[in-house]
Amino acid sequence: MTTRLITVGGFLGAGKTTLLWETAKRLTARGMRVGLITNDQAPELVDTALLSRNGARVAEVSGSCFCCNFDGLLAAVSEVRAGADADVIFAEPVGSCTDLSATIIQPLKEHLGHELVIAPLSVMVDPVRLSDTLDGGVADMHPSAAYIYRKQIEEADIIVISKTDLLTADEVEVLKTRLCKAYPKAAIFTVSMHTGEGLDAWLAGVTQSSEAGQHLAEVDYDIYAEGEAVLGWLNATIALRGDSTDWNAFAEDLLKALSQRLDSIGASVGHVKLILEAGDGFLMGNLTGKRETLSIRGSVACLSKSQLTLNARVQMQPEALEAVVRDVIDSNCKDLITATPCAWRCLSPGRPNPTHRYDHVVKM
Ligand SMILES: Nc1nc2c(ncn2[C@@H]2O[C@H](COP(=O)(O)OP(=O)(O)OP(=O)(O)O)[C@@H](O)[C@H]2O)c(=O)[nH]1
Numbered sequence: 001m002t003t004r005l006i007t008v009g010g011f012l013g014a015g016k017t018t019l020l021w022e023t024a025k026r027l028t029a030r031g032m033r034v035g036l037i038t039n040d041q042a043p044e045l046v047d048t049a050l051l052s053r054n055g056a057r058v059a060e061v062s063g064s065c066f067c068c069n070f071d072g073l074l075a076a077v078s079e080v081r082a083g084a085d086a087d088v089i090f091a092e093p094v095g096s097c098t099d100l101s102a103t104i105i106q107p108l109k110e111h112l113g114h115e116l117v118i119a120p121l122s123v124m125v126d127p128v129r130l131s132d133t134l135d136g137g138v139a140d141m142h143p144s145a146a147y148i149y150r151k152q153i154e155e156a157d158i159i160v161i162s163k164t165d166l167l168t169a170d171e172v173e174v175l176k177t178r179l180c181k182a183y184p185k186a187a188i189f190t191v192s193m194h195t196g197e198g199l200d201a202w203l204a205g206v207t208q209s210s211e212a213g214q215h216l217a218e219v220d221y222d223i224y225a226e227g228e229a230v231l232g233w234l235n236a237t238i239a240l241r242g243d244s245t246d247w248n249a250f251a252e253d254l255l256k257a258l259s260q261r262l263d264s265i266g267a268s269v270g271h272v273k274l275i276l277e278a279g280d281g282f283l284m285g286n287l288t289g290k291r292e293t294l295s296i297r298g299s300v301a302c303l304s305k306s307q308l309t310l311n312a313r314v315q316m317q318p319e320a321l322e323a324v325v326r327d328v329i330d331s332n333c334k335d336l337i338t339a340t341p342c343a344w345r346c347l348s349p350g351r352p353n354p355t356h357r358y359d360h361v362v363k364m
């Protein structure tokens with residue numbers, strides 16, 4: 001069987017990693033070998049920590065996005081194929097990246113198309129953000145970030161509306177019709193990872209077709225760069241120690257406090273996510289907007305030590321984001337928990353400078 005490389009893009013918090021987690025689980029249960037490639041501007045990734053827990057092989061490209069480090073992407077593909085080759089490899093680009101058809105999919109076809117099947121580019125969209133942007137709004141984003149969001153959809157071969165469990169069946173149909181009217185060239189799928197609805201249909205869509213990167217969007221790199229630069233980025237790993245600490249309550253309180261602080265200063269959240277690991281257990285916490293988007297899944301035992309990995313992408317200066325996160329961690333630890341940062345990086349993404357940028361669709 002020829003290895004198939006499936007790229008799943010889409011804005012911060014759209015549901016990419018959750019989709020890949022579920023899909024990898026299903027395919028592995030069917031006896032398939034699955035590889036996953038994560039990507040970020042800096043190391044210490046919640047996505048890598050999560051995906052590494054489901055038995056699939058995971059490689060990380062960090063320090064730069066796939067498009068600006070295309071050789072890093074090729075090296076990650078080789079890494080997950082080393083030893084026993086994978087049947088399917090999923091790649092998740094950074095949520096604030098666009099122009100992927102020109103900078104990733106076409107070069108992948110050129111460089112690897114003779115030995116891998118490059119699958120159609122899927123772009124996930126959160127239904128709430130999607131609805132607002134289809135109305136011409138910016139969905140609580142900076143206008144240049146909203147530009148990135150629209151460009152991502154424009155270049156998709158497949159658009160995947162995520163989180164359909166948040167809508168009624170009628171609302172899903174209406175949204176699909178509006179999306180289809182605005183972007184008639186893309187195939188549209190709907191999925192819910194809470195119910196599993198739509199997952200197999202999307203999987204069939206990306207595994208049966210090999211028409212990858214059929215659309216190139218015209219992207220203004222000045223606006224794109226501004227859309228990324230307005231985001232503060234923080235990746236941290238922190239060792240925690242506390243006697244008889246309920247880490248589940250700690251993680252939830254921490255994320256609630258962070259959410260309250262960010263809401264109170266009017267900072268728009270792209271995605272704040274954490275994974276707290278203690279012993280063999282782990283829990284995930286996510287915030288994809290205001291306080292009501294907060295979710296906690298999983299639980300851990302009451303052990304004396306745990307490790308917290310926290311990734312925050314918030315529309316504010318990175319220094320200000322860092323100050324808020326440090327302050328919230330300090331006040332939530334009080335005198336009862338010792339928090340020792342093992343890694344701590346705070347930045348705002350630099351101007352995208354892709355390794356390759358094709359102005360035509362590579363024929364296979
Ligand atoms: N209600 C609902 N929530 C979902 C679904 N899929 C994902 N989520 C939630 O959406 C949030 C973000 O999910 P992720 O999978 O981490 O999103 P992502 O696109 O990988 O985010 P980035 O890597 O930061 O760009 C988490 O709280 C998920 O639990 C879904 O089908 N329904």
Ligand SMILES: [Mg+2]
Nearest residue numbers: 016017047092
């Ligand atoms: Mg992710």
